Amino acid sequence: MSATPDDVRTADNPAAASAGDASAEYDHLVQSEYEHGFVTQIESDTLPPGLDESVIATISQRKGEPQWMLDWRLAAYRKWLEMPTPEWAAVHHPPIDFQAVSYFSAPKRKELKSLDEVDPLLLETYEKLGIPIEEQKALAGVAVDAVFDSVSVATTFREKLAEAGVIFCSISEAVQEYPELVQKHLGTVVPQTDNFYAGLNSAVFTDGTFVYVPKNTRCPMELSTYFRINEAKTGQFERTLIVADEGSYVSYLEGCTAPQRDENQLHAAVVELIAMDNAEIKYSTVQNWYPGDEEGRGGIYNFVTKRGDCRGVNSKISWTQVETGSAITWKYPSCILRGDNSVGEFYSVAVTKGRQQADTGTKMIHLGRNTSSTIVSKGISAQHGIQSYRGLVRIAAKAEGARNHTQCDSLLIGDKCAANTFPYIEVKNPGAKMEHEATTSKISDDQLFYCRSRGLSEEDAVSMIVNGFCKEVFNELPMEFAVEAQKLLSISLEGAVG
Amino acid sequence: MLSVNGLKAKVDDKEILRGLDLQVGAGEVHAIMGPNGSGKSTLAHVLSGRDGYEVTAGSVSFDGKDLLDLEPEERACLGLFLAFQYPVELPGVNNTYFLKAALNAKRKYNGEEELDAVSFLRLMKEKLKVLHLDDSLLKRPVNYGFSGGEKKRNEIFQMALLEPKLAILDETDSGLDIDALRIVADGVNALRSPERSMLVVTHYQRLLDYIEPDYVHVLAKGRIIRSGGKELALELEEKGYGWIVDEAAA
Numbered sequence: 001m002s003a004t005p006d007d008v009r010t011a012d013n014p015a016a017a018s019a020g021d022a023s024a025e026y027d028h029l030v031q032s033e034y035e036h037g038f039v040t041q042i043e044s045d046t047l048p049p050g051l052d053e054s055v056i057a058t059i060s061q062r063k064g065e066p067q068w069m070l071d072w073r074l075a076a077y078r079k080w081l082e083m084p085t086p087e088w089a090a091v092h093h094p095p096i097d098f099q100a101v102s103y104f105s106a107p108k109r110k111e112l113k114s115l116d117e118v119d120p121l122l123l124e125t126y127e128k129l130g131i132p133i134e135e136q137k138a139l140a141g142v143a144v145d146a147v148f149d150s151v152s153v154a155t156t157f158r159e160k161l162a163e164a165g166v167i168f169c170s171i172s173e174a175v176q177e178y179p180e181l182v183q184k185h186l187g188t189v190v191p192q193t194d195n196f197y198a199g200l201n202s203a204v205f206t207d208g209t210f211v212y213v214p215k216n217t218r219c220p221m222e223l224s225t226y227f228r229i230n231e232a233k234t235g236q237f238e239r240t241l242i243v244a245d246e247g248s249y250v251s252y253l254e255g256c257t258a259p260q261r262d263e264n265q266l267h268a269a270v271v272e273l274i275a276m277d278n279a280e281i282k283y284s285t286v287q288n289w290y291p292g293d294e295e296g297r298g299g300i301y302n303f304v305t306k307r308g309d310c311r312g313v314n315s316k317i318s319w320t321q322v323e324t325g326s327a328i329t330w331k332y333p334s335c336i337l338r339g340d341n342s343v344g345e346f347y348s349v350a351v352t353k354g355r356q357q358a359d360t361g362t363k364m365i366h367l368g369r370n371t372s373s374t375i376v377s378k379g380i381s382a383q384h385g386i387q388s389y390r391g392l393v394r395i396a397a398k399a400e401g402a403r404n405h406t407q408c409d410s411l412l413i414g415d416k417c418a419a420n421t422f423p424y425i426e427v428k429n430p431g432a433k434m435e436h437e438a439t440t441s442k443i444s445d446d447q448l449f450y451c452r453s454r455g456l457s458e459e460d461a462v463s464m465i466v467n468g469f470c471k472e473v474f475n476e477l478p479m480e481f482a483v484e485a486q487k488l489l490s491i492s493l494e495g496a497v498g
Numbered sequence: 499m500l501s502v503n504g505l506k507a508k509v510d511d512k513e514i515l516r517g518l519d520l521q522v523g524a525g526e527v528h529a530i531m532g533p534n535g536s537g538k539s540t541l542a543h544v545l546s547g548r549d550g551y552e553v554t555a556g557s558v559s560f561d562g563k564d565l566l567d568l569e570p571e572e573r574a575c576l577g578l579f580l581a582f583q584y585p586v587e588l589p590g591v592n593n594t595y596f597l598k599a600a601l602n603a604k605r606k607y608n609g610e611e612e613l614d615a616v617s618f619l620r621l622m623k624e625k626l627k628v629l630h631l632d633d634s635l636l637k638r639p640v641n642y643g644f645s646g647g648e649k650k651r652n653e654i655f656q657m658a659l660l661e662p663k664l665a666i667l668d669e670t671d672s673g674l675d676i677d678a679l680r681i682v683a684d685g686v687n688a689l690r691s692p693e694r695s696m697l698v699v700t701h702y703q704r705l706l707d708y709i710e711p712d713y714v715h716v717l718a719k720g721r722i723i724r725s726g727g728k729e730l731a732l733e734l735e736e737k738g739y740g741w742i743v744d745e746a747a748a
Contacts, residue, residue, distance in 0.1 A: 444586075445549065446586045447586050447587075447588060449548050449549070449570065449586075450582065450585070450586035450588070451588070451596075451600075452547075452569070452570040452571045452574070453546050453547075453548075453570050453571075453573075453574055453579075453580050453582075454574055454596075454600040454603075454656065454660070455571050455574035455575045455600050455601075455603040455604040455607065455660070456571060456599060456600055456603050457571055457603070458571075460599065460603070464588070464591050464595075464596065464599065465588060465590075465591060467590075467591075468588060468589060468590025468591035468592075468639065469589070469590050470590075471590050
């Protein structure tokens with residue numbers, strides 16, 4: 001398994017240890033170096049490009065973080081310095097100069113006065129997606145008028161969540177308000193040394209979300225609507241931590257069907273999910289970052305580490321993703337099935353067209369007894385798009401009665417695109433049941449002609465066939481997003497034929 | 499309704515249609531018969547606008563419009579319907595959804611209001627009744643995993659729903675057993691009307707026992723070499739195509 005990105009720690013090598021050890025080890029160093037105003041003092045909202053320990057200290061100071069958090073970041077940074085850039089993925093890009101990136105900028109955005117100032121192409125897309133006008137304004141960064149009181153909406157949500165005892169806040173806020181929860185869980189699913197980009201994220205993350213659902217609580221709403229309105233300005237190094245305590249349930253939706261542009265080219269997020277006994281987390285993503293121009297220039301590099309830990313018995317973690325954007329996607333939402341009878345699911349639709357490249361898939365690590373996992377991956381390639389499914393199913397020796405079903409389908413549109421499948425299967429328990437199905441198909445001229453002879457345009461025909469191809473995955477999305485995701489897919493593939 | 503004049507068409511540089519003439523009036527049912535390789539399916543495909551056929555001469559007017567100038571979907575929206583010899587499978591695309599999209603595309607093109615789900619389902623039930631079909635096929639993906647008979651029935655059902663002005667049935671009888679043939683033919687007969695013309699392309703006379711044509715044309719080597727009433731079909735059944743082809747060549 002040397003070829004997988006972020007290899008998982010197994011039970012006999014608990015990842016959780018790294019954070020604690022590190023903080024002790026570096027404690028004295030940090031104290032002595034930074035106590036005396038070694039921190040760079042600047043007045044502006046943005047740090048100059050470059051990364052060293054003083055930059056990290058500055059980030060931590062700006063956020064008013066406690067000492068343990070700074071220690072944790074520095075430990076990550078020092079390990080990151082020694083890590084090689086991963087090169088095993090089937091994606092190509094020029095080397096990234098990490099010293100040319102600015103690692104901190106306060107959230108500021110030029111507010112526009114009205115929708116007239118917004119790129120008409122962007123508006124057209126919002127229109128097609130059926131996004132309400134006030135929401136369009138929020139997404140495009142237009143000052144929101146009194147009709148749409150986002151503050152009161154947000155307040156209503158907060159009150160409802162607070163009533164249920166659900167904590168839902170930014171990760172920075174959580175570090176301040178719930179330090180014991182953050183310290184206990186942060187980095188226990190994706191350790192600092194997990195992989196190059198996770199290491200970088202651990203050192204410099206500035207944004208992100210924290211969710212804690214208390215015991216026997218069903219989160220009273222999809223954590224999505226609020227998110228969409230208020231957190232559309234996502235950061236470059238996001239860090240998300242979701243903990244579902246015993247017997248709880250939460251459904252979380254990340255991202256947005258509306259196209260998002262960002263001046264930061266490199267995005268390296270880390271998402272950690274923890275499900276205790278009998279808990280369930282459903283995590284859905286719709287990603288539509290700027291893919292770059294026709295040659296792929298200027299598109300977002302999306303290098304994400306997402307992993308869920310089914311820590312308790314009968315726990316369940318389900319990932320659903322619809323990936324249509326970014327120039328390069330490098331992403332493997334995974335599940336560690338530690339608890340007995342735990343369930344992991346991965347449903348994915350990924351579209352690559354133009355010069356987009358995606359290397360995506362999942363890992364299902366079966367450690368507990370009677371654990372089961374389902375993988376359904378649908379890849380669509382058009383134009384010069386390159387797409388690779390990379391998946392690992394590992395059944396540990398102790399995982400009696402483990403089951404996996406993998407279905408991995410690729411759909412090609414045109415003859416210049418590519419689809420690869422790299423399945424890795426490691427079974428150490430002879431009782432495991434494994435099923436693997438893979439298909440590659442093309443939208444045939446016959447199919448297109450058949451649809452056209454019934455009055456449908458070529459684009460409608462493609463969108464219908466593609467949506468049919470993806471149905472199993474869309475069925476897993478929360479209702480409102482399933483509808484949007486379908487439209488998004490149709491729009492993404494406009495002009496992709498021929 | 500349909501007027502084909504001196505139509506010549508090539509596939510891969512090979513001339514298949516070599517000056518074909520055909521006039522179909524409103525409400526008429528014409529049968530096109532002919533031996534293998536005579537150009538029957540090519541005619542059906544050229545009329546419906548399939549890629550890969552190059553029209554080198556001649557003209558086709560449909561309901562007063564230059565048919566050859568239109569995209570396949572425009573032809574469909576104007577009321578041309580092709581029942582496929584081998585209906586194509588669309589995995590994952592629900593049949594009802596597909597039909598609704600097709601019907602609404604046509605309505606939109608013709609400036610009519612699109613049907614909502616409720617009115618569409620009502621219309622669908624009505625059409626099922628006319629054809630004596632049940633709705634089991636409608637819940638499945640389009641043609642996916644259908645038997646040969648089910649696929650043909652589905653074609654006829656689409657035709658009922660889309661209410662074309664001209665329906666071309668391309669070897670609809672191929673691959674059908676006698677019971678399936680009868681069901682399909684009953685469907686076609688139920689859809690005969692003074693406003694609807696039909697072009698029944700077939701290899702065998704058998705289908706014409708069930709769908710009685712007003713005119714029968716014999717196609718050979720890319721031309722219509724003989725036209726007549728339904729008795730011509732019976733004569734062909736008896737004597738085969740040989741004599742007529744020889745006669746035309748003489």
